[in-house]
Amino acid sequence: QKEVEQNSGPLSVPEGAIASLNCTYSDRVSQSFFWYRQYSGKSPELIMSIYSNGDKEDGRFTAQLNKASQYVSLLIRDSQPSDSATYLCAVEGGATNKLIFGTGTLLAVQP
Amino acid sequence: DAGVTQSPTHLIKTRGQQVTLRCSPISGHKSVSWYQQVLGQGPQFIFQYYEKEERGRGNFPDRFSARQFPNYSSELNVNALLLGDSALYLCASSIIGGDEKLFFGSGTQLSVL
Numbered sequence: 001q002k003e004v005e006q007n008s009g010p011l012s013v014p015e016g017a018i019a020s021l022n023c024t025y026s027d028r029v030s031q032s033f034f035w036y037r038q039y040s041g042k043s044p045e046l047i048m049s050i051y052s053n054g055d056k057e058d059g060r061f062t063a064q065l066n067k068a069s070q071y072v073s074l075l076i077r078d079s080q081p082s083d084s085a086t087y088l089c090a091v092e093g094g095a096t097n098k099l100i101f102g103t104g105t106l107l108a109v110q111p
Numbered sequence: 112d113a114g115v116t117q118s119p120t121h122l123i124k125t126r127g128q129q130v131t132l133r134c135s136p137i138s139g140h141k142s143v144s145w146y147q148q149v150l151g152q153g154p155q156f157i158f159q160y161y162e163k164e165e166r167g168r169g170n171f172p173d174r175f176s177a178r179q180f181p182n183y184s185s186e187l188n189v190n191a192l193l194l195g196d197s198a199l200y201l202c203a204s205s206i207i208g209g210d211e212k213l214f215f216g217s218g219t220q221l222s223v224l
Contacts, residue, residue: 034212044215098169101155
């Protein structure tokens with residue numbers, strides 16, 4: 001079983017729609033969860049962090065965490081073509097600052 | 112403030128050669144981590160250094176080594192290069208004891224021929 005799982009996509013949504021990206025993880029003791037955006041040929045860029053159950057909103061982005069279900073999600077409202085990228089879910093892996101990444105979900109926002 | 116800087120940007124080597132990649136963290140960040148990202152995969156943890164000490168090591172062979180200098184910059188060395196070492200090598204810096212956020216540099220694209 002992979003430690004962090006994501007659907008590789010591509011997830012295609014029309015411009016202005018809500019994009020929903022999902023991630024599950026296997027280590028129940030993980031406490032820190034992150035979403036990174038990676039454009040093709042570029043390095044990952046941190047867009048959201050979440051540490052407690054519930055929702056956390058930042059602009060058009062909302063991260064959701066359910067530790068009981070070992071599930072993290074990212075919602076992108078009013079999706080724009082510039083949001084087209086690979087979204088990486090990362091989970092703290094026990095050792096300080098070690099992150100375990102999923103394979104990423106490719107999001108394509110259609111104009 | 113400058114972000115995480117990495118050099119070189121691109122590198123082409125042949126099998127069996129050795130390579131050194133360099134990284135300077137964000138000012139004030141004392142921890143540096145190295146990740147390998149193969150095309151189509153998420154980054155994989157190689158090393159973490161804090162205050163010049165190794166704090167974590169991923170599942171990579173001994174051909175991979177690293178060190179951190181007193182100014183918190185870091186080098187990643189890979190010996191006896193294999194074709195499978197071709198990847199994007201990412202350096203990330205963070206504040207130990209903070210919120211554990213990692214900030215990545217632009218990476219070094221290594222091609223082994």
